[in-house]
Amino acid sequence: MRGPRYNPGMTAVFGHLNPDTDAITAALVYANLLRRQGLDATPYRLGELNFETAFVLREAGVDAPELLTSLPEGSAVALVDHNESAQSLPGLKGLNVTHVVDHHRLGDLETTQPATLRFDPVGCTATILLRLHLEANLPVEPLDARLMLSAVLSDTLHFRSPTTTAADREAVAFLAQVAGVQDVTAYALAMFAAKSDLGDTPASTLLKMDYKVFPFGAQKWGVGVIETTNPAYVFGRQAELLAAMQAEKGVSGLDGLVLSVVDILNETNRTIVTGESEAAVLGEAFAAVTVDHVADLGDRISRKKQIVPTLEAYFAR
Amino acid sequence: MRGPRYNPGMTAVFGHLNPDTDAITAALVYANLLRRQGLDATPYRLGELNFETAFVLREAGVDAPELLTSLPEGSAVALVDHNESAQSLPGLKGLNVTHVVDHHRLGDLETTQPATLRFDPVGCTATILLRLHLEANLPVEPLDARLMLSAVLSDTLHFRSPTTTAADREAVAFLAQVAGVQDVTAYALAMFAAKSDLGDTPASTLLKMDYKVFPFGAQKWGVGVIETTNPAYVFGRQAELLAAMQAEKGVSGLDGLVLSVVDILNETNRTIVTGESEAAVLGEAFAAVTVDHVADLGDRISRKKQIVPTLEAYFAR
Structure with a gap:
């Protein structure tokens, strides 16, 4: 676990409340991308991991990002996989949203200053994150590829969801190769089985x-x-x-x-x-x-x- | 002048009310880019050209886009160089905003469906439009380059404005070459002189x-x-x-x-x-x-x- 210390010059990167695999992995991958582009960015989560996401991180050997429950007014934040205040950190309206990467409809978000916003109507935030890497001519790191692959499979239910686009299918083909995942179908089924293993969850x-x-x-x-x-x-x-x-x-x-x-x-x-x-x-x-x-x-x-x-x-x- | 016929499957592309050079040229250039990407897009303007913009289009040999005053509810629209309803076509809230390219703060915009939104904190919409061409691996047409060059010079007052970013300077260098404009300083001064020649304007x-x-x-x-x-x-x-x-x-x-x-x-x-x-x-x-x-x-x-x-x-x- 990274230390929970708060650095005032830092940009906090997080997905929505009740995070799913896309929200968690997008925070990790986008924070890494922003850091590679020179920004002091730290990934966070706004809630507990679900069983699928826990499986994905465990298989990838990645620690979960720290839990975030509040930030000082005016803090710089980058939102991934959401933009509406009802799905975000309490007090979002008082924060300084400098970046958003999302694939949902635009809701009640406003920014005080011009910001970097990237919304594409695709099945998964990870599909947009892959584009950001390619557009910036930054090689995709294998670990990031694995996280993004998991997110696309999760959000599109391995292409079963009507939200699936051609770009999501292309992303999976590309990311599976970079991540070295040979059997994508088997990996997706393992993710879905982990998600379904609800045990004695209240x-x-x-x-x-x-x-x-x-x-x-x-x-x-x-x-x-x-x-x-x-x-x-x-x-x-x-x-x-x-x-x-x-x-x-x-x-x-x-x-x-x-x-x-x-x-x-x-x-x-x-x-x-x-x-x-x-x-x-x-x-x-x-x-x-x-x-x-x-x-x-x-x-x-x-x-x-x-x-x-x-x-x-x-x-x- | 293109015919003013309205096609229900068409996407109307326009900049803000009281259009400036960036608003007009961004509508022309983004509509052309969307058409090259397979969308039936038509550029419009929401008001009269100012003297600078008239000069830019005259020098480029380009007709002004048609004036747009209203659209049927639910029409698909692409906004450039603005996003707030107070600066847009009356009735914007009832239209279907499918695309936005802008460099202003995000205001009261909402979308009913996931859309393609691209906001970057740079000095000019044209700088983002250039990026969209490069990211899509589409060669910039010389006429579009001339329009985008004019917009960056206009919005940044040829780099005098504090809104100017390194990306705007790089865009001007690139676009001047593609457009074949040898003396950028002389061209900018001619634009500003045209803008200042207010004559007997009420x-x-x-x-x-x-x-x-x-x-x-x-x-x-x-x-x-x-x-x-x-x-x-x-x-x-x-x-x-x-x-x-x-x-x-x-x-x-x-x-x-x-x-x-x-x-x-x-x-x-x-x-x-x-x-x-x-x-x-x-x-x-x-x-x-x-x-x-x-x-x-x-x-x-x-x-x-x-x-x-x-x-x-x-x-x-």
Whole structure:
């Protein structure tokens, strides 16, 4: 572990709250790229590693970045894999955002000064990070290649997600070679198995593993996702999860809270809804039928591309 | 002139209201780059050309892009050299922003979908557009080089502005070669002379030639700039300009309105203030003394880097 000392001239690089593999590896890789370009940059994480990310770092022999919970007002920060304040470090509006690399829609971000912003509509932040290396004529270090490869496989569910672009496929081919990963399919399956090995993780942790809060018009919704090769395990704990969802909805004053259980291998999404009101919204927005708190969302497996835009459009009506 | 026909599958590319040379040439060059990359893109302008830009296009033998005043809701647009709705096409919030290339701070822009955003903290949009060509391994066409060269010279006042970066200087060296412009200094002086040849332009037009509206906290201010090699001419028309400013302030419901007269060659800024309240703000924010409606802002010649940030900080107190 790197020391947690805070250096005021430093730029803190971090991905979103409830980090996934892309958020963690992007912080590591972008901080390294910025350092190679002469900036004093340090990677951080805004939450606990999920099992997939822990597997990726362990296999790569890389320590997790330090946990970051706050920064002094005015600190320089580089955001990766997110840009909305609701998904970022508390107090983001008082920080000095100097860099952003992201592949999500642009939300409520503002900068006080001209900044370096790079958004491309691709499946993964790592795909953009690879471009930044190539554009700067900087050779990709094998360790960074391995981290970026893992991120693309994770975010695109090894090309199963509709967010996948040609650039993501090309990135995987290039990065696998640099990283020396011979069997990409086997590596992706090992990542997904690690992610699905949820053991006795508390239900409240499962809910928050890949969880984001979105403003939909005047409403505030939480949308969690569990991507798994073993949905039966998750639905075996549905009662516990429902209780955790009801508690979270109350504590955080949400108007809606849903948890999409995505079967990675079969590419289906069965979403646990907290109550009647969420079932009604999903019924109208997706024509989804809800039975026993589970709404069948068919093959809509991408929160970013298929779930959130539809809910946004629904609440904008 | 290209035909003004509107094609629903087309992406409209445009710079800010009250366009300057960077806004106009960036629309032309980025539209051409997007077309070379397979997108159906058309350049537009959101207002009349200033004398400098008219000179640049005339010398290059290029027609001005069509004037655009509105687009159907949901139309795809690419913004260059701006991102804030107050400086853009009316109704921007209802349009589909798919691309942005800009060198200003990020303001109130949001996108409904992941988009292609490229912001770099350099002196000119053209410097970023040159990078986009080089990164895409696309040769820069000589006409585009001439337009981009003109934009960098204009935005940086041929490197006099503190917004100038090493990348802008390198861009000028590269672009002058591709464009076949041998004597860059002579070309820049000819541009600035054309800009300063204001003839019998109405005072209301002079005020709006390079004019932007900014939200400062709860207030709304207009900040105009006249960059000229002949400030004596402008101050010879101070009474007319003041009358135009007072009228504009009332009509547009502004809280403040100032007009910076920048002496390009001597690098000084004497700013005409509409009234007492503006004089008081400039006095506190810049320690500037105002005599007969003219505040001496010394060598602060950059609205973006020196005027607006200081006013923003002042109103944020």
